[in-house]
Each structure stands twice: as C-alpha cells, then as structure tokens.
Amino acid sequence: MRSLCLLVVLATLWASLEAKQPNIVxxxxxxxxxxxxxxxxxxxxxxxxxxxxxxxKNAFVTHPVCCPSRSSTLTGKYTHNHKTYENNVGRGCNAQSWRDMNEQKTIGAYMTKAGYRTGFFGKYLNNYALKPSGVNVSHVPPGWSKWFGLVGNSKFYHYSVSNDGVKETHGNDYKNDYFTDVVKREAIAFIQDAKSNHSESPFFMYVSTPAPHRPATPAPQYNNTFANRTAPRTPSYHFEGKDKHWIIAEGTPSMTNQTMEIVDQLCRQRWETLLSVQDLVEEVLMTLEKSGFIDDTFIFYNSDHGYHLGQFNQQGEKRQPYDEDIRVPLIVRGPGVSKNATTDMIALNIDLLPTFLDLAGAAIPEDVDGQSLKNVLMNEQKADEWRSDFLVEYFGEGTPCMVQMDPQVFRHDCKNNTFVAIRSLETGNNTLYAEFFPTDDAPVDLSTSNFQEFYDIDKDLWQTKNSVKELDPKIQAMMKDRLKKFIACSGKSCHMP
Known part of the structure; x- marks a missing residue:
C-alpha cells in the first residue's frame, strides 16, 4: 500500500512538472x-x-516590409487576412482597422489568456502613437502586462516611447538613450522582476530592436569596426535586371562608384549596429541564467524580413520577392531543442504565434494561418508531412512616382508595384514564381496580372535570369492555380500539402 501511495505521489509530481508552462523570449x-x-x-x-x-536554414517571411510582416508575426496570419497592406496608415498600418480587427487577437492577448505575464519592448508597428494613426502613447495594445513601445519607426536616438501609456522622451546621450541598449535594460528588468515578484507565473517577452534598420547608427564603441569591409559582391550585385518587373528594369539606374560607396557604408553601419544586438542577447541570456530561468525558457531570434545591398542595383532596401528580402534568420534554443543543429523544414513568420501557444499548452485559434513549429523543434515532425511551399505577398504604396534615371535615386516602391508569389522548396522544385499587377488593389485579382517572373533557384541561386518564357505552360498553369488557392486561404486551408 505504501508503495502504491509513493507511485501516486510520483506520478502526480511528474504530471505537474510536465504541465509547467515554459517561459518564452x-x-x-x-x-x-x-x-x-x-x-x-x-x-x-x-x-x-x-x-x-x-x-x-529555410526561415522566411510572407511579406518583405516592416508593418505587414510584423502584423503577420503578431497575428499568425497572411497579409490578405490581417489586411495591413503597407507601412502607411491608409493601407492599414496601426490604423483603426488594425485595432478593430486584430489587436484583441495578437500574441500578447493570447499569451495573457494562456496564463502568462507578458512584456513588450521596442518597435511595435511603424505608425504607433503617431498622429495619423488616431491614437497617442496612452494607447497600450491589449494583452501586455508591461508595455515599452517605440513611437513610430526605428531610431537609435531622438525618439519617444510609451512606457505603460506614459510618454518618455529620449535624446542623443549614448548611456541613457541608445535605443538597443534601452530595450536591453527594460527586458532585463522584466526578467528580474519576474524572479522577485512573479516566480509562479510564466512570462513571455517580445524584444524588438531597431537594428540594423536605417538610420543604422552604431554604438560609439563599435563605430568603424568594419571600416575596411565592403558589401557582399554577389552575382546579382550591380547587375542589370532588365528582364525583371518595371521597378527594377526601368526604375533602377546602374550604380556608380559613388553609390557603391554609399552601399558599402550602409552595410558597414548595419553590421556595427548588430554588435549591440548580440550584446543584448548575451545579457538577456545571462540574466535568465542568474535568475534560474534558463532551463525552463525558450529563446527565439528572428527578423521581420531580409534586405538587399546593391543587388540588381537596388542600393539598399527590401520589398522584392527575392531570397535576400524574404529569407531571415530564425534560431531557437530551449528545453528539448537539439543543440548545434539545423533543419531544412520551412518556417514562416506566421508560424511564431501558433508555436508560442503550442509550447504554452494553449489552443491555437482556428483562424490562424500559420502552423506550430513545436514538433519541428522537438524532432517529431515528419518532413513529408510538412509544407513544401508558401505564399509571399506585397502590396505597393499606391502613390505615383516619376522614374528619374539619376544614379542617386532608385525606386524601391511606388504605384503599380504589387505582386504575389509562390516560393517552393522541395527536391526538384526549388523555385520562385511571381505575378505582378498594374494596380495596387487589395485583394489582388490574378486575372489582371500583367507580368510574371520565374526562377529555378537550384540553377540560378541569385535569381539573375527571369526564365518565365522557358517555363512549361502546364507547370505555369499549375502555379497560377496554386496561387489562386493561397491568396484566398484562411486558417487551416493555408496549410496546404
């Protein structure tokens, strides 16, 4: 009888340990x-x-620009479902439509319902608390126990934040104001507070640095660290993409020695700002360890999209369907996650919310488009039962621009720069197929597409040749049909095999 009681106690203890919710950073x-x-x-x-x-190895975003991509991360949805189409308020970025449709259904709100103490530190959405958005710093999005949100877009100095709804203004003193370091200090304080006051509650932290966004301003100790380095001279660098869509073929003049130096300088400064980011990661991890949380915490490292530096003469931007702009870092460590490991399975920014909820033991809402990466992280996901392709969407700003063939001026976006694309990664089909449109209507109507691009990336790693004219019409028709299904998908219908 005594042995039976002991077994019951051990089983109960084991169940309680199994049910313990992990912290997530x-x-x-x-x-x-x-x-x-x-x-x-x-x-x-x-x-x-x-x-x-x-x-x-194959982590991507579903929209290569800040506000729509961050909206996808926060909601787990493709752009056509959260309807933040661009960085402007008029296109949904931190507009009233965002608040009405999405703010009650973001990571913060869901993790709070799952029993977590939540903290947000850094950049939220580009127009947060700016006048056009219709709200000010007093607006704290629902679901955040601690809120430290940047007003507007990424900056390193001379910015304001909403500190739990109260405006806090910063200047240009490095020790007090350098934004990456300020975010670091706020994040560390949150962990320390969790240790001293909330040790029984799990915590979720969203730490959003400005680096390496323009203006890429390095911390003083890292300034000129890479003074002798240049931007990577890839096969697509300073390459005339005359067979590509008009924004590159017609709106991007060839770089000069002067503009190449501008690109090199931007690249150096971007890298230097990232040295402060690794300091942030280091100190967060050290604080987790000192506080006794490290063994019970998942840490995710990610970016809102990629970037190009001179590819196809685009001096420095994103907004294109090519891998430089949609492929991002994603690194995860935590209990049960293999060390010094890589995975080929596709991970998307829309997968993060369902992954966090799954790790927390919470239900994933049916209207979420992404899929949990938990089984991938735990080496329990069969590769042949995972996605092999996904949708990329981009909706142009909808504003007119004149094409000025001035080497100092290149067109990264303006009217008629909307596309949808299928990025496929499977044996024998490592490809990108994109449809471009003459207007910036949302949602898109595939029947109005007036330009296409196709790349076999196994043969053309840097996507230098648009080979759509060589594509088998039957395969192109299949890709169009796949696109048609993707741009209409919602929830589980986006988990197409």
Whole structure:
C-alpha cells in the first residue's frame, strides 16, 4: 500500500512538472538579412544561440516590409487576412482597422489568456502613437502586462516611447538613450522582476530592436569596426535586371562608384549596429541564467524580413520577392531543442504565434494561418508531412512616382508595384514564381496580372535570369492555380500539402 501511495505521489509530481508552462523570449531585429551574411558578424550569437540551439536554414517571411510582416508575426496570419497592406496608415498600418480587427487577437492577448505575464519592448508597428494613426502613447495594445513601445519607426536616438501609456522622451546621450541598449535594460528588468515578484507565473517577452534598420547608427564603441569591409559582391550585385518587373528594369539606374560607396557604408553601419544586438542577447541570456530561468525558457531570434545591398542595383532596401528580402534568420534554443543543429523544414513568420501557444499548452485559434513549429523543434515532425511551399505577398504604396534615371535615386516602391508569389522548396522544385499587377488593389485579382517572373533557384541561386518564357505552360498553369488557392486561404486551408 505504501508503495502504491509513493507511485501516486510520483506520478502526480511528474504530471505537474510536465504541465509547467515554459517561459518564452522572442527577440526580433529590424531588416536583418541572412543571405548576405549578417549573422557572420555576430560571433557571440553563434556561440550563445546557434551552438546551443537549432538553426532554421529555410526561415522566411510572407511579406518583405516592416508593418505587414510584423502584423503577420503578431497575428499568425497572411497579409490578405490581417489586411495591413503597407507601412502607411491608409493601407492599414496601426490604423483603426488594425485595432478593430486584430489587436484583441495578437500574441500578447493570447499569451495573457494562456496564463502568462507578458512584456513588450521596442518597435511595435511603424505608425504607433503617431498622429495619423488616431491614437497617442496612452494607447497600450491589449494583452501586455508591461508595455515599452517605440513611437513610430526605428531610431537609435531622438525618439519617444510609451512606457505603460506614459510618454518618455529620449535624446542623443549614448548611456541613457541608445535605443538597443534601452530595450536591453527594460527586458532585463522584466526578467528580474519576474524572479522577485512573479516566480509562479510564466512570462513571455517580445524584444524588438531597431537594428540594423536605417538610420543604422552604431554604438560609439563599435563605430568603424568594419571600416575596411565592403558589401557582399554577389552575382546579382550591380547587375542589370532588365528582364525583371518595371521597378527594377526601368526604375533602377546602374550604380556608380559613388553609390557603391554609399552601399558599402550602409552595410558597414548595419553590421556595427548588430554588435549591440548580440550584446543584448548575451545579457538577456545571462540574466535568465542568474535568475534560474534558463532551463525552463525558450529563446527565439528572428527578423521581420531580409534586405538587399546593391543587388540588381537596388542600393539598399527590401520589398522584392527575392531570397535576400524574404529569407531571415530564425534560431531557437530551449528545453528539448537539439543543440548545434539545423533543419531544412520551412518556417514562416506566421508560424511564431501558433508555436508560442503550442509550447504554452494553449489552443491555437482556428483562424490562424500559420502552423506550430513545436514538433519541428522537438524532432517529431515528419518532413513529408510538412509544407513544401508558401505564399509571399506585397502590396505597393499606391502613390505615383516619376522614374528619374539619376544614379542617386532608385525606386524601391511606388504605384503599380504589387505582386504575389509562390516560393517552393522541395527536391526538384526549388523555385520562385511571381505575378505582378498594374494596380495596387487589395485583394489582388490574378486575372489582371500583367507580368510574371520565374526562377529555378537550384540553377540560378541569385535569381539573375527571369526564365518565365522557358517555363512549361502546364507547370505555369499549375502555379497560377496554386496561387489562386493561397491568396484566398484562411486558417487551416493555408496549410496546404
């Protein structure tokens, strides 16, 4: 009888340990590429995250620009479902439509319902608390126990934040104002507070740095660290993409020696800002360890999209369907996650919300388009039962622009720059197929497409030749049909085999 009682006690204890919800830390950078080797300048990130966790070789975003991509991360939805189409309020970015449709259904709100104490630190959405949005710093989005949100877009100095609804203004003193470090200090304080006051409640942290977004302003100690380096001279660098859509073929003049130096300088500064980010990661991990949380915490490192630096003469931007802009770093470490491991399975920004909920033991809402990565992280996902392709959407700003063939001026976006694309990654089909449109209507109507691009990436890694004219019409028809289904999908219908 005594043995039976002992077994019952042990079983109860084991069940309680199994049911314990882990802490989750999500660190997201702004505009960090992976294809142009930005991770290579962060050696401490390698030792702290990649060697201690799993690196996703095929991590992507579903929209290559800030506000729509961040909206997808926060909601787990494709752009056509959360309807934040661009960075402007008029296109949904932190507009009233965002608040009415989405703010009650974001990571913060769901993790709070799952029993978590939540903290947000850094950049939210581009127009947060700016006058056009219709709200000010007093608006704290629902679901956040602690709110430290940047007003507007990424900056390193001379900015304001909403500190739990109260305006806090910062200047240009490095020790007090450098935004990456300020975010770091706020995040560390949140962990320390969790240790001292909320040890029985799990916590979720969303840590959003400005780096390496323009203006890429390095911390003083890192200024000129890469003074002798240049931007990667890839096969697509300073390449005339005359067979591509009009924004590149007609709106992007060839770079000069002067503009190439501008690109090199931007690249150096971007890398230098990322050194402060790895300091942030290091100190967050050290604080987790000192507080006794490290063994019960998942840490995710990600970016809102990639970036290009001189590819197809585009001096420095995103907004294109090519891998430089949609492929991002995603590294995860935590209990049960393999160390110094890589996975080929596709991970998307829309997968993060369902992953966090799954790790928390909470139900995933039916209207979420993404899929939980938990089984991938735990090596329990069969590759042949996972996605092999996904949708990329981009909706142009809808504003007119004149094409000025001035080497100092290149067109990264303006009217008639909307596309949808299928990015496929499977044996024998590592491809990108994109349809472009003459207007910026949302949602798109595939019948109005007036330009297409296709790349066999196994043969053309840097997507230099648009080979759509060589594509078998039957295969193109299949891709169009696949696109048609994707742009109408919602919830589980987006989990297409």
């Amino acid at each position: 999500f660190i997201i950078t702004d505009d960090q590429d992976v294809k142009l080797n930005s991770l290579d300048v962060q050696p401490k990130l390698h030792s702290m995250m990649i060697e201690e966790g799993t690196f996703f």
